[in-house]
Amino acid sequence: MIKKILIIGVLAVVGLIFFDLFNAYQGNESLSKTANYYAENGASQVGAANLVTAIVVTYRGLDTLGEVTILFLTAAIISFILKFREEDFMPNRSVRVTSELLDSAAQVIVPVIFMVGVYIFMNGHLTPGGGFQGGAVIASGVLLMIMANPNFGVSHKVIAVVESISGIAFVLIGVLGIVLAGGFLDNTLLPLGKLGDLFSAGVIPVIYTFVGLKVGAELSNIIGTISHVQNEKN
Amino acid sequence: MFIAIAIVIGVASLIGGYIAIHHEKLSVAVIASGLVSLFASIIFLLLAAPDVAMTEASIGSGLTTLIFFYVLNKIRQRND
Numbered sequence: 001m002i003k004k005i006l007i008i009g010v011l012a013v014v015g016l017i018f019f020d021l022f023n024a025y026q027g028n029e030s031l032s033k034t035a036n037y038y039a040e041n042g043a044s045q046v047g048a049a050n051l052v053t054a055i056v057v058t059y060r061g062l063d064t065l066g067e068v069t070i071l072f073l074t075a076a077i078i079s080f081i082l083k084f085r086e087e088d089f090m091p092n093r094s095v096r097v098t099s100e101l102l103d104s105a106a107q108v109i110v111p112v113i114f115m116v117g118v119y120i121f122m123n124g125h126l127t128p129g130g131g132f133q134g135g136a137v138i139a140s141g142v143l144l145m146i147m148a149n150p151n152f153g154v155s156h157k158v159i160a161v162v163e164s165i166s167g168i169a170f171v172l173i174g175v176l177g178i179v180l181a182g183g184f185l186d187n188t189l190l191p192l193g194k195l196g197d198l199f200s201a202g203v204i205p206v207i208y209t210f211v212g213l214k215v216g217a218e219l220s221n222i223i224g225t226i227s228h229v230q231n232e233k234n
Numbered sequence: 235m236f237i238a239i240a241i242v243i244g245v246a247s248l249i250g251g252y253i254a255i256h257h258e259k260l261s262v263a264v265i266a267s268g269l270v271s272l273f274a275s276i277i278f279l280l281l282a283a284p285d286v287a288m289t290e291a292s293i294g295s296g297l298t299t300l301i302f303f304y305v306l307n308k309i310r311q312r313n314d
Contacts, residue, residue, distance in 0.1 A: 129284070129285045130285065132289060133285055133289050136289055136292040136297075137288065139297065140292045140296040140297065143296055143297060143300055147300070222297075223297065223300065223301075229304075229308070230304060230307060
């Protein structure tokens with residue numbers, strides 16, 4: 001009884017705190033100063049038709065590098081925690097037979113999913129989406145492959161190579177920006193081109209391709225590790 | 235029209251959330267929580283945020299659901 005009264009009391013206090021915040025909220029009639037700057041100068045300075053990408057990759061490029069690092073750390077920590085000894089490995093664990101429908105559908109759909117993922121990150125500067133979304137779509141293709149064939153192992157060698165190369169390339173492009181252009185991750189390293197073309201917006205498509213590969217490799221690695229742990233003997 | 239779709243999806247995701255919390259079979263609860271993510275991604279699409287919708291659909295209803303199922307499988311193996 002006392003417990004319930006306490007819970008209701010806590011809820012009421014939290015509600016009171018947030019009611020003030022809610023009551024004082026007013027929607028903005030116009031863009032704020034920073035947003036207005038991005039909206040006015042984004043197209044001419046960065047050359048990306050998708051303004052979100054211009055902000056994420058160029059104006060706030062350093063934050064994106066931080067996000068990619070966080071994702072890398074997460075994948076590394078998951079692999080570290082889920083490690084098990086070689087003698088606990090159970091090579092032939094019994095799995096339920098995959099249904100014919102899933103098996104056949106996976107063979108048709110997986111290449112299409114990969115293609116959509118690549119399309120999303122290649123066109124990140126033109127259409128909604130970008131490196132993170134494309135990478136997640138690619139990882140869901142790997143997921144479907146594992147679902148159709150539970151003993152499918154994600155190759156650590158391939159993932160390590162793809163991830164290292166794209167991570168190094170991302171930082172290298174940023175540093176090249178300091179040397180050859182205006183600053184770290186400056187996208188005028190390559191010519192801006194015509195607004196709306198595939199090869200436009202300077203270095204953004206290149207960076208987003210590497211980010212997409214890196215995110216796809218990291219998420220696939222997480223899925224692969226968790227799927228591999230299912231083979232651990234208890 | 236827009237509001238009608240949003241209300242239908244909102245009610246459906248509330249029902250999904252209730253099932254996810256209260257259903258006694260864990261596998262049904264996991265699927266229900268994946269369904270809530272799927273409805274959320276439709277709402278993001280309606281609110282003109284297609285990039286967020288893509289992430290929600292692939293990570294929220296794809297990867298997370300599978301990871302839940304793997305963990306369930308692991309717990310079941312331990313209990314046998």
